[in-house]
Amino acid sequence: MLDVPAKPAARFITFEGGEGVGKSTQVKRLLVRLNRMDIEAVRTREPGGTPKAEAVRAFILQGRSESWGAGAEAVLFAAARYDHVSSLIAPSLNSGKWVISDRFHDSTRAYQGLTGGVDDKLIRGLETLALDGHQPDITFILDMDPAVAFARVNNREIEKALAETGDRFEKEDLEWHRRLRQAFLAIGKANPERCVVLPAGQSEDALEQEIWDTLNRRFPELEAKAG
Ligand SMILES: Nc1ncnc2c1ncn2[C@@H]1O[C@H](COP(=O)(O)OP(=O)(O)O)[C@@H](O)[C@H]1O
Ligand SMILES: Cc1cn([C@H]2C[C@H](O)[C@@H](COP(=O)(O)OP(=O)(O)O)O2)c(=O)[nH]c1=O
Numbered sequence: 001m002l003d004v005p006a007k008p009a010a011r012f013i014t015f016e017g018g019e020g021v022g023k024s025t026q027v028k029r030l031l032v033r034l035n036r037m038d039i040e041a042v043r044t045r046e047p048g049g050t051p052k053a054e055a056v057r058a059f060i061l062q063g064r065s066e067s068w069g070a071g072a073e074a075v076l077f078a079a080a081r082y083d084h085v086s087s088l089i090a091p092s093l094n095s096g097k098w099v100i101s102d103r104f105h106d107s108t109r110a111y112q113g114l115t116g117g118v119d120d121k122l123i124r125g126l127e128t129l130a131l132d133g134h135q136p137d138i139t140f141i142l143d144m145d146p147a148v149a150f151a152r153v154n155n156r157e158i159e160k161a162l163a164e165t166g167d168r169f170e171k172e173d174l175e176w177h178r179r180l181r182q183a184f185l186a187i188g189k190a191n192p193e194r195c196v197v198l199p200a201g202q203s204e205d206a207l208e209q210e211i212w213d214t215l216n217r218r219f220p221e222l223e224a225k226a227g
Contacts, residue, residue, distance in 0.1 A: 010093045011219060012134065014104040016187075017142035018180050020153035021200040022207060026142070027102045029208045034098060037225055041098035042088070046080070046107065050087045053080035070116035077108050078126035085134050093134070105131060106139060106187050106195075114183035115176065138218055140211060141188045142200035146177035149200075 013030070015023040027043055034041040047057040056076055059065060065073050081104075092099050105127050113123040188197040196214055200207060216223045 009221070010096050010098050011137045012089065012093055012099045012101075013215075014101045014106070014136040014139045015142065016103060016106045016110070016139055017144075017184055017200065018146050018149055018177055020146075020149035021142040021144050022152075022204065023102050023142055025204055026140070026207060026211060027100050029204070030100055030211060033208075033212055034100075037222070039098055039225070040096065041100055042092045043100050043102075044084070044088060045102035046084065046104055047077055048080070049084040049089075049101070052083045052087075056080035070112045070118045071122060074108055074112040074116075074118050074123060074126060077112065078130040081105065081108075081130040085130060085132060089134055090132070101136075104136060104139070106141070106184070109187055110180055110183040114186060115180045136194060138215070139191075139195045140214075141184050141195055141197045142207070143181065143185060143188075143197050144200040146181055147174060150174070150177075 015027055017023055024045075027045075031041055031043050046053070047060060048054045056079060060073060060076055065076055068076075089099050089101070108126070109123055112118045113120060185197065188195040198207065198210055198214075202210075216226075
């Protein structure tokens with residue numbers, strides 16, 4: 001037998017939290033780190049990630065499903081997720097690529113479930129169908145006071161307004177976003193084997209390092225590869 005080192009398992013990593021906490025920034029930084037180590041990784045997002053799921057994203061975020069209610073919206077997010085998992089996430093992991101997703105099923109739990117009042121049985125049932133066993137290996141929940149996160153997003157909001165787009169979930173009031181924050185914290189607490197809650201008020205560099213250190217501790221094959 002040839003003495004070929006075993007290829008490390010591909011990992012599925014998700015980033016969660018409220019608006020403007022720095023998810024997209026850290027997803028991009030993690031991709032750079034992984035690529036530097038010659039680890040092939042796919043960057044994706046929810047809602048979206050595939051053409052069909054992006055169509056659902058546009059429909060929901062432009063507010064066209066708002067009158068349908070949170071339950072029907074949970075079904076729409078799950079439909080998008082079903083395509084995302086079956087057409088992109090599962091095939092990528094099966095071919096050895098890591099997958100890094102900006103939001104995933106915890107966003108449905110937090111926005112539609114815990115904050116939106118949709119019954120937990122529906123949320124769990126949809127999750128079972130859409131994930132088909134593809135739970136993330138690790139989920140980073142970036143946590144900070146939404147008032148501070150909003151100040152960060154202000155510039156981005158102006159850009160969005162100029163582009164004549166709008167994300168209706170970003171328009172909810174501060175009190176609603178404080179409940180959303182508690183929802184993500186509750187998810188973190190209930191799933192300590194998968195979720196890592198990190199303070200997102202620190203600098204981009206410091207947060208990137210904390211994420212990297214956590215991954216190295218959690219996945220020893222990363223540390224071994226770095227030598
Ligand atoms: N740690 C940080 N400190 C200060 N500003 C940040 C930090 N992380 C991200 N930002 C800025 O905050 C805004 C929102 O970040 P972004 O990554 O888009 O958040 P999210 O994807 O969670 O909505 C961007 O303008 C980004 O440059
Ligand atoms: C994936 C997902 C997102 N959402 C919401 C969260 C966001 O407000 C919006 C996604 O918009 P996005 O622009 O990606 O928000 P952010 O930059 O804050 O990540 O959709 C849900 O309500 N349920 C879900 O299952």
